[in-house]
Amino acid sequence: MASEKPSKQLGAGVVRTDRTLMDGRTIRYYDTQGQTRQAIDQRPAEEQPQIGEMRLDPLNNEWVVIAAHRQGRIFLPPKELNPLAPSRPGFLTEIPESDYEVVVFDNRSPSLRPPVGDFSAPNSPDFSSPSIPAAGKCEVVCYTSNYDSSFKDLSHQQIRTVLEAWRDRTAELSEIPYIQHIAPFENRGEEVGVTLNHPHGQIYAYSYLPPKTARMLEVATNHLSKTGRALLDDIVARELSDESRIVCKNEHWVAYVPYASRYPFEIHIAPLKSVPDLVALDEEQCMSFAPIAKEALQRLDGVFGVNMPYIASWHQAPVRQGRNSLRVHWQIQSIRRAPGKLKYLAGSESAFGAFMMDLKPEQSAQQLREVVL
Amino acid sequence: MASEKPSKQLGAGVVRTDRTLMDGRTIRYYDTQGQTRQAIDQRPAEEQPQIGEMRLDPLNNEWVVIAAHRQGRIFLPPKELNPLAPSRPGFLTEIPESDYEVVVFDNRSPSLRPPVGDFSAPNSPDFSSPSIPAAGKCEVVCYTSNYDSSFKDLSHQQIRTVLEAWRDRTAELSEIPYIQHIAPFENRGEEVGVTLNHPHGQIYAYSYLPPKTARMLEVATNHLSKTGRALLDDIVARELSDESRIVCKNEHWVAYVPYASRYPFEIHIAPLKSVPDLVALDEEQCMSFAPIAKEALQRLDGVFGVNMPYIASWHQAPVRQGRNSLRVHWQIQSIRRAPGKLKYLAGSESAFGAFMMDLKPEQSAQQLREVVL
Numbered sequence: 147m148a149s150e151k152p153s154k155q156l157g158a159g160v161v162r163t164d165r166t167l168m169d170g171r172t173i174r175y176y177d178t179q180g181q182t183r184q185a186i187d188q189r190p191a192e193e194q195p196q197i198g199e200m201r202l203d204p205l206n207n208e209w210v211v212i213a214a215h216r217q218g219r220i221f222l223p224p225k226e227l228n229p230l231a232p233s234r235p236g237f238l239t240e241i242p243e244s245d246y247e248v249v250v251f252d253n254r255s256p257s258l259r260p261p262v263g264d265f266s267a268p269n270s271p272d273f274s275s276p277s278i279p280a281a282g283k284c285e286v287v288c289y290t291s292n293y294d295s296s297f298k299d300l301s302h303q304q305i306r307t308v309l310e311a312w313r314d315r316t317a318e319l320s321e322i323p324y325i326q327h328i329a330p331f332e333n334r335g336e337e338v339g340v341t342l343n344h345p346h347g348q349i350y351a352y353s354y355l356p357p358k359t360a361r362m363l364e365v366a367t368n369h370l371s372k373t374g375r376a377l378l379d380d381i382v383a384r385e386l387s388d389e390s391r392i393v394c395k396n397e398h399w400v401a402y403v404p405y406a407s408r409y410p411f412e413i414h415i416a417p418l419k420s421v422p423d424l425v426a427l428d429e430e431q432c433m434s435f436a437p438i439a440k441e442a443l444q445r446l447d448g449v450f451g452v453n454m455p456y457i458a459s460w461h462q463a464p465v466r467q468g469r470n471s472l473r474v475h476w477q478i479q480s481i482r483r484a485p486g487k488l489k490y491l492a493g494s495e496s497a498f499g500a501f502m503m504d505l506k507p508e509q510s511a512q513q514l515r516e517v518v519l
Numbered sequence: 520m521a522s523e524k525p526s527k528q529l530g531a532g533v534v535r536t537d538r539t540l541m542d543g544r545t546i547r548y549y550d551t552q553g554q555t556r557q558a559i560d561q562r563p564a565e566e567q568p569q570i571g572e573m574r575l576d577p578l579n580n581e582w583v584v585i586a587a588h589r590q591g592r593i594f595l596p597p598k599e600l601n602p603l604a605p606s607r608p609g610f611l612t613e614i615p616e617s618d619y620e621v622v623v624f625d626n627r628s629p630s631l632r633p634p635v636g637d638f639s640a641p642n643s644p645d646f647s648s649p650s651i652p653a654a655g656k657c658e659v660v661c662y663t664s665n666y667d668s669s670f671k672d673l674s675h676q677q678i679r680t681v682l683e684a685w686r687d688r689t690a691e692l693s694e695i696p697y698i699q700h701i702a703p704f705e706n707r708g709e710e711v712g713v714t715l716n717h718p719h720g721q722i723y724a725y726s727y728l729p730p731k732t733a734r735m736l737e738v739a740t741n742h743l744s745k746t747g748r749a750l751l752d753d754i755v756a757r758e759l760s761d762e763s764r765i766v767c768k769n770e771h772w773v774a775y776v777p778y779a780s781r782y783p784f785e786i787h788i789a790p791l792k793s794v795p796d797l798v799a800l801d802e803e804q805c806m807s808f809a810p811i812a813k814e815a816l817q818r819l820d821g822v823f824g825v826n827m828p829y830i831a832s833w834h835q836a837p838v839r840q841g842r843n844s845l846r847v848h849w850q851i852q853s854i855r856r857a858p859g860k861l862k863y864l865a866g867s868e869s870a871f872g873a874f875m876m877d878l879k880p881e882q883s884a885q886q887l888r889e890v891v892l
Contacts, residue, residue, distance in 0.1 A: 204738075204750060205735050205777075206731065206734045208874075209873070210779040210781055210876055212876050212879055213875050213877060257867075272742070273742060276778065276779075329866070329870070329871055331867070332866070333863075333866050338864075339864075350866075350871070356871035358873075361579045362578050365580045366578075368645070369645070377577060377578070380577075381646075405574055405576075405577070406575055406577070406582075406585075406649075407583070408576070457866050457869050477870060479869070489712075490711055491712075492706040493704030493705070493721065493830050493832055494630070494729070496711075496852065497830055497832035498723070498725075498730070498731050498732055499581070499729055499734075500723070500725060500730065501583045502630040503583055503586065504587065505587060
């Protein structure tokens with residue numbers, strides 16, 4: 147049962163076409179070649195479990211999502227059983243079409259689901275407000291139909307299409323009343339727990355401020371009221387002035403190993419003119435994102451000549467607050483510290499949040515700069 | 520060059536004797552059999568690097584320790600090269616004696632070191648206070664001289680001796696003016712990054728409040744001022760009343776899977792009568808800790824019939840604040856969620872601090888209770 151929604155024109159000639167999957171989930175095709183998207187999901191309809199539960203961890207007043215039905219989800223299937231491949235005769239996947247450029251579809255086993263009826267998470271939860279529905283949205287972003295590719299292997303046009311998809315999703319999800327924060331991210335590599343090797347990312351749209359975002363908001367708000375400036379502007383100014391941690395830059399973006407990086411190879415990529423979120427990037431910023439993203443990720447893989455496991459996350463301003471204090475940047479953290487060694491979060495980091503870094507950020511930046519592309 | 524310090528009598532017949540290692544570090548023997556500790560460290564003296572640096576991560580105002588000299592430290596040596604074994608002819612280790620019960624010595628490659636001269640970390644660091652010395656102390660606690668043992672295999676007397684060592688170190692480190700927080704913890708298993716398989720833990724004495732402790736302090740302080748009660752008392756009361764998450768208990772302690780646990784197998788162990796830190800435990804609480812600690816850890820290893828990787832951490836009140844609001848408990852977090860599967864901290868947890876749990880705490884508690892010991 148496919149819906150008949152009109153296509154939507156986005157930036158850089160990208161057109162979005164929506165279709166409905168067998169269980170009512172939406173899949174969005176982001177295309178640049180005038181494709182028609184009419185393939186119907188032939189799989190038998192599947193019942194979706196009910197919305198899960200968020201419980202308050204009272205020791206630190208943070209929500210923990212209990213997503214108990216996800217234990218059985220698919221785990222590192224071989225390439226020929228890849229559920230993110232286009233469908234082919236005899237093998238039906240999450241994407242009914244026989245080819246695609248970029249797609250974003252609702253996650254089949256989401257940790258967060260749309261709530262029933264009106265919902266808003268309590269502003270100041272405490273011990274007396276222990277459990278609420280795990281409201282939110284989880285989406286999957288397939289960067290390409292090519293299983294053997296990776297973000298850094300995409301063409302500039304492909305990266306631009308992914309960027310338009312992120313921007314479109316951020317804009318649309320921002321309009322949902324119960325959504326507080328939108329977080330596009332990518333886990334890459336089995337070392338960070340990836341369960342599907344196909345190049346893809348995810349978007350989590352939270353109905354509450356995630357703890358680290360809440361903390362960043364508090365710090366940036368204080369900085370703004372004390373100095374009148376957005377914190378990220380001061381951070382980027384220091385990186386440009388110090389120079390020693392810069393990995394690469396272009397006319398509109400800079401990539402640097404942060405002054406107090408927490409992982410041996412951590413790269414932040416920020417626009418030189420700061421804006422609250424991906425939607426607010428102007429055309430020139432959008433145009434020049436692909437080259438710096440590609441170069442930074444190629445340098446990362448070049449350090450040891452192996453694919454680096456990483457977590458790449460977009461930090462944006464929350465949907466409804468801190469729009470002037472929190473500014474968008476892309477944070478790429480790799481847990482590999484040497485060819486055979488990973489950085490683990492052990493007692494100090496995991497239980498106390500106190501990070502110990504084994505590599506000077508300046509040395510890490512130098513290694514990244516010295517990679518021959 | 521060994522120092523001649525007198526022995527010190529602790530609880531439960533434990534006697535502490537201090538000696539000095541080749542590079543000036545202290546080793547403390549905790550004994551119950553009237554041993555004399557006179558062995559001299561025969562290794563050539565080794566120069567210690569200078570104190571490292573802590574940098575402020577400006578995005579969240581948190582210190583990150585840059586311990587760049589630690590990259591080359593020893594990594595999973597075979598049993599016959601175990602540096603935590605007692606010394607033997609032809610193989611000199613960190614412990615000069617030919618046998619020991621429990622020892623605590625200053626870490627050879629510490630992330631945190633005693634500062635030169637007066638030092639105190641700034642109370643409210645911000646973007647304008649970017650770097651300070653990485654002041655603090657890191658100690659290693661060997662639980663037994665038996666490489667093939669584990670905390671859960673120790674006898675009740677051995678666990679009591681370890682507890683006395685933790686209490687003694689907490690008391691002594693609390694008297695150092697620049698120390699703000701004392702954190703005994705154990706990383707167990709290569710899956711959490713253990714670099715030495717000998718059964719041992721560590722003690723980090725921080726010169727600042729670690730971020731998670733600072734957060735817990737803030738929440739517990741609010742709870743105390745709102746309700747007049749220590750937060751942990753209310754948490755333990757709920758666990759006792761709900762019953763469904765209790766793993767085991769005795770007259771003075773209870774072990775439970777917390778209401779909003781973050782890991783598939785997480786156990787908190789708290790005294791029924793709460794106290795700020797390990798030093799404040801009374802004799803009855805000390806006596807009855809070993810049985811519950813052993814049982815909880817045996818149940819943990821029993822769930823899948825394999826040694827579980829875990830991080831076990833003592834959360835205590837900070838040395839100089841929150842003594843009435845933060846109360847001591849032991850937190851054991853395992854990252855194994857199924858026999859061949861680990862729980863990874865991916866994008867949502869790692870970049871946004873938003874935890875997604877795949878197993879209901881009540882189910883986890885039931886699995887732990889059903890283990891046949």
